[in-house]
Amino acid sequence: xxxxxxxxxxxxxxxxxxxxxxxxxxxxxxxxxxxxxxxxxxxxxxxxxxxxxxxxxxxxxxxxxxxxxxxxxxxxxxxxxxxxxxxxxxxxxxxxxxxxxxxxxxxxxxxxxxxxxxxxxxxxxxxxxxxxxxxx
Numbered sequence: 273x274x275x276x277x278x279x280x281x282x283x284x285x286x287x288x289x290x291x292x293x294x295x296x297x298x299x300x301x302x303x304x305x306x307x308x309x310x311x312x313x314x315x316x317x318x319x320x321x322x323x324x325x326x327x328x329x330x331x332x333x334x335x336x337x338x339x340x341x342x343x344x345x346x347x348x349x350x351x352x353x354x355x356x357x358x359x360x361x362x363x364x365x366x367x368x369x370x371x372x373x374x375x376x377x378x379x380x381x382x383x384x385x386x387x388x389x390x391x392x393x394x395x396x397x398x399x400x401x402x403x404x405x406x407x408x
Contacts, residue, residue, distance in 0.1 A: 278323040282334030285343040286350030293320055293354070297362055300385050307384050314392030317358040322399045324354030359396060363389045 281289040299305060299313035324331065331351055338344040366389055370382030 278320075278328070279330035279334065281320075281323060282331050282347060282351070285338070285346040289320065289324070289350055289354065292316070293357055296320065296358070300362055300366070300388060301381065303381060307388070310384060310388040311391050314362075314388040315395045317362060317389075318392040318396035318399065321355045321358040321396055322403075324351040324358075325403075327403070359393065363393070 278289070281292065296313045296316045300310055300317075302310075305313075322328075335344060335347060335351075338347055363386075366382055366385040370379065370386055
C-alpha cells in the first residue's frame with residue numbers, strides 16, 4: 273500500500289500512518305513471528321519512511337486538501353517524524369537491546385531484529401536510488 277503512494281495513510285491527520293508504524297515496530301520484536309515476517313515488517317517501515325517524503329504526491333495532496341489548521345499541523349508532524357520513527361529508532365533500539373541483553377534466550381531475537389532492520393535500510397536506500405535525486 274505504501275509503494276502505491278499510501279494516500280490512505282495521510283487521511284485523518286496521518287492516523288493510519290501512525291497506526292501502521294506502531295504495528296510494524298511491534299512486529300519487529302514479536303517473539304512469535306518468523307524471521308521472514310520480521311523482515312517484512314522492516315521493509316514496511318522502509319516503505320512508510322519513503323511514503324513520508326515530501327516528494328510523495330499523495331502526501332502533498334493530503335496536506336493541500338486538509339483545511340483544518342490543527343489537523344494539517346498534525347499531518348505535517350507525523351510525516352516529518354516518520355523517518356526517525358520508522359528507520360532510525362528501531363535500528364537504535366535493536367542495537368542497544370542486542371548489546372546489553374543479558375538473557376541468552378533473547379540475544380538471538382535482537383540479532384534477528386538487527387538483521388531485519390538492516391534489510392529495511394537496504395530497501396529504503398534502493399527506493400531512494402530508484403526515485404532519483406528528487407526523493408533525497
